[in-house]
Amino acid sequence: MTFWTDCLGAEVRYYNAGGWRTRVIEAGTGEPVIMMGGLSGHAESFIRNIVPIAAAGFRAISLDTIGHGFTDKPPNVDYHAPLFVEHLKRFMDAIGAERAHLVGQSLGGWTACRFALDHPARVLSLTSITGAGFLLDDEESQAESKEVHKQVMERTKRASDEPTIDKVRARLEWLMYDKSLVSDELVETRFRIFTLPDSRAVMGKVVADVAGPENRRWLLDERTLASINARTQIIWSDHNPTTSPRVAEKVANLIPGARYHLIANAGHWPMFEQADTVNGLLVEFLQGK
Amino acid sequence: MSFWTAALGGEIRFIDVKGVRTRYLAIGHGPDLVLLHGRGGHLEAWANIIPLLAPTFRVHAFDLGGHGLTDPLDAHDIEALTRHATDVLCILQLTRYCLAGQSIGGWIATRIALSRPDAIRGLALIEPAGLQSDAASRADPRFIETYQRGGEAFQNPTRDAVRARLKALFQNPEAIDDELLETRWRLYQPERARRVHLAVRQADNSAFLLSAAELVRLRMPVLFIRGEHSHTSLAVVQAAAAACPGARIHTLSGAKQWPQYERASDVQILLTDLFTNRGAI
Numbered sequence: 001m002t003f004w005t006d007c008l009g010a011e012v013r014y015y016n017a018g019g020w021r022t023r024v025i026e027a028g029t030g031e032p033v034i035m036m037g038g039l040s041g042h043a044e045s046f047i048r049n050i051v052p053i054a055a056a057g058f059r060a061i062s063l064d065t066i067g068h069g070f071t072d073k074p075p076n077v078d079y080h081a082p083l084f085v086e087h088l089k090r091f092m093d094a095i096g097a098e099r100a101h102l103v104g105q106s107l108g109g110w111t112a113c114r115f116a117l118d119h120p121a122r123v124l125s126l127t128s129i130t131g132a133g134f135l136l137d138d139e140e141s142q143a144e145s146k147e148v149h150k151q152v153m154e155r156t157k158r159a160s161d162e163p164t165i166d167k168v169r170a171r172l173e174w175l176m177y178d179k180s181l182v183s184d185e186l187v188e189t190r191f192r193i194f195t196l197p198d199s200r201a202v203m204g205k206v207v208a209d210v211a212g213p214e215n216r217r218w219l220l221d222e223r224t225l226a227s228i229n230a231r232t233q234i235i236w237s238d239h240n241p242t243t244s245p246r247v248a249e250k251v252a253n254l255i256p257g258a259r260y261h262l263i264a265n266a267g268h269w270p271m272f273e274q275a276d277t278v279n280g281l282l283v284e285f286l287q288g289k
Numbered sequence: 290m291s292f293w294t295a296a297l298g299g300e301i302r303f304i305d306v307k308g309v310r311t312r313y314l315a316i317g318h319g320p321d322l323v324l325l326h327g328r329g330g331h332l333e334a335w336a337n338i339i340p341l342l343a344p345t346f347r348v349h350a351f352d353l354g355g356h357g358l359t360d361p362l363d364a365h366d367i368e369a370l371t372r373h374a375t376d377v378l379c380i381l382q383l384t385r386y387c388l389a390g391q392s393i394g395g396w397i398a399t400r401i402a403l404s405r406p407d408a409i410r411g412l413a414l415i416e417p418a419g420l421q422s423d424a425a426s427r428a429d430p431r432f433i434e435t436y437q438r439g440g441e442a443f444q445n446p447t448r449d450a451v452r453a454r455l456k457a458l459f460q461n462p463e464a465i466d467d468e469l470l471e472t473r474w475r476l477y478q479p480e481r482a483r484r485v486h487l488a489v490r491q492a493d494n495s496a497f498l499l500s501a502a503e504l505v506r507l508r509m510p511v512l513f514i515r516g517e518h519s520h521t522s523l524a525v526v527q528a529a530a531a532a533c534p535g536a537r538i539h540t541l542s543g544a545k546q547w548p549q550y551e552r553a554s555d556v557q558i559l560l561t562d563l564f565t566n567r568g569a570i
Binding site: 001002003004005008009010011012013014044070184185188189192 | 290291292293294296297298299300301302303333358467468471472475476
């Protein structure tokens, strides 16, 4: 019903992830399931998934990634894929998790894939939900990738450069298939985050770095995708405003053994818009079924 | 505003208090301020006032023993609830703090202030219980109604029963928002919530009533906050306030048992004045 009732019984806490103060929403005990949202996002994007995953016997953790939410936003780093991988690694070290299931949406999906490539022994499974970072060989996909980066940069900049309630709402409505899900509470949460002093100081750089040309060298091309050896599933949505389902399905075919699910009636946040369906898929996959 | 945005930037934790898993919220920066909720309550009773206090105080709120999402205790009389609350404050390593309690939270707050007077900078008692015996309270039909609605909400926790219970606490029923109703409804569902509530009701607290001989020992600034339409008579509060050396009474219109929710901004002003302008800090 509201964020509060969606995650009643969960904790909101801060960890020292190797020097970076990191906010999470977490619940449950068991194998860690670490969830990461997209560019300019925050832990609340998984608010409808934390308690259901915890109830299935996992330690469900939604993370504010570095430069995002209430986590530290250092000004003197490059917000490229390796930084997000390093933050995730330091976070896992901080909670004493040798291995974890990774669930990443958008930018978080990119980070999860990169982490699985760099630290395969620490990944129990990999789920990319409307994930960023895929770069297929064909010309159409290459053009789409560039266009998506440009769109994401422009739209995020529009909301974060001089944040107002209306601009933040517009950015969120772009994400959502059902615009009515962009509640006042969601808008206020994001607006409050965007107007934190450190967000005001660093978000411009975060957006420019993540969606900028230099970070494209960390994109996941076909050869790289084929070398992912984690148990993987790709969850997409029929109305995703970024990368098309056509690309996502091909990605799933390239990653050895990967599953592919297309969620109906959802935009960029299927785990929020179609939470029950996605929770069902996640729990089944995490339980190794 | 929602409960989530009220607590945004803060922490919500489950802490181990001598084996009792206790839900705890902390937010804000400044002198420590501890909030103790009432009978049948939970920390969300403070949701409206928390964001108003957080700019001035480090606010600490937790679910009392057996209440909300905190584990049940072995007993649920005032002594046991006070012991658990005191243990929470020890674990949080709070040495000097402001203390505000509503209903039995006010009773517990006063018990803490009597046992650790040096730790308490100031004491705000919002519609406190413990000033008179249950038998004396029952003389007022409004108390009986509140009491019965509370019992029904626990015995058979339907949304309607929970709403009726809240209505008995509020002067303006429109101040009962859906989020409060939904939260309380969920918290009342487990069987253990029913057991605890029964135990809280059946506890013999006569030995722990706040006597004038005890109240005279409260040397810190004390403020009694009443709802104008409360079921505790003004005379009872006046007698208690007269016993405390430094106590005042403030009555808020448009409020009954939950002024901290219905009249949150007024209560925030009163608390801030009590704790910052009257020498408490």
